[in-house]
Amino acid sequence: MSKEFRHIVRIADTDMDGTLKVGYALPNIKGVGIRLAQAILQKANINPETRLGFLPEADVEKLKDILTSPAKHGFPRWLLNRPKDIITGKDLHLIGPDLDLRIKSDIEELKKSKSWRGYRHAYKLKVRGQKTRTTGRKGKAMGVRRRALMRTRERGRAK
Numbered sequence: 001m002s003k004e005f006r007h008i009v010r011i012a013d014t015d016m017d018g019t020l021k022v023g024y025a026l027p028n029i030k031g032v033g034i035r036l037a038q039a040i041l042q043k044a045n046i047n048p049e050t051r052l053g054f055l056p057e058a059d060v061e062k063l064k065d066i067l068t069s070p071a072k073h074g075f076p077r078w079l080l081n082r083p084k085d086i087i088t089g090k091d092l093h094l095i096g097p098d099l100d101l102r103i104k105s106d107i108e109e110l111k112k113s114k115s116w117r118g119y120r121h122a123y124k125l126k127v128r129g130q131k132t133r134t135t136g137r138k139g140k141a142m143g144v145r146r147r148a149l150m151r152t153r154e155r156g157r158a159k
Contacts, residue, residue, distance in 0.1 A: 005053045009060060012067050013096045018053025025052040031081055031095035032067070040066050043073055067095060 007018045009025075016025045026037035041048045044062045046055070055063075066073050070080060071091040077083040080093040082102070094102055110118030120127045126136055 003054050003056075005051075007053060009052050009055070011060065011064055016052060018051065020052055021048060022046060022050055022052050022055065023048030026063070029067070029095055031093070031099045036070070036079055036093075039075060039079060040070070043075075069093075 005018060008015050009018050010016070011026075012029050014029045016028050020028075023034070023037055023041060026032050026040065027034050032040075038048065040063065044059065044066055046059055046063070070093045071077075075093075077091050080091050081099070082092040082094055084090075085092045086106075107118075107121050111122050112118070117127055124138075126132050130136070
């Protein structure tokens with residue numbers, strides 16, 4: 001009985017390398033970290049050391065089922081990325097493009113409500129309290145040479 005190896009395995013709209021171990025392949029899905037991947041593998045009774053390409057199709061389907069609704073499989077709220085969702089009030093875990101779309105809609109909602117975080121997002125400033133004096137600058141650098149050049153131009157105009 002020889003197992004067929006698949007080089008590319010598609011789970012949750014993400015193509016993953018079949019040569020990776022399952023425990024390290026699952027975090028390639030956006031919204032799944034190493035800790036959640038380990039919990040999923042433990043719940044599905046899959047050895048994290050096996051290569052993703054050697055997993056039978058039944059195990060891949062089991063992984064997909066757990067990934068789409070981890071709250072139904074008994075995962076704690078703190079392991080999910082949207083516990084008590086604002087819109088539905090349910091414990092959700094979003095992955096892939098669904099997560100991207102929901103984050104964008106959350107940011108747009110912050111901008112509409114004109115909250116401070118929404119203001120910071122709208123003006124492309126740091127949102128989480130980071131310093132802005134020296135980091136996060138965009139555009140041309142205003143270094144020492146450029147300032148000296150500007151001063152000489154101003155002196156030339158003054159004459």
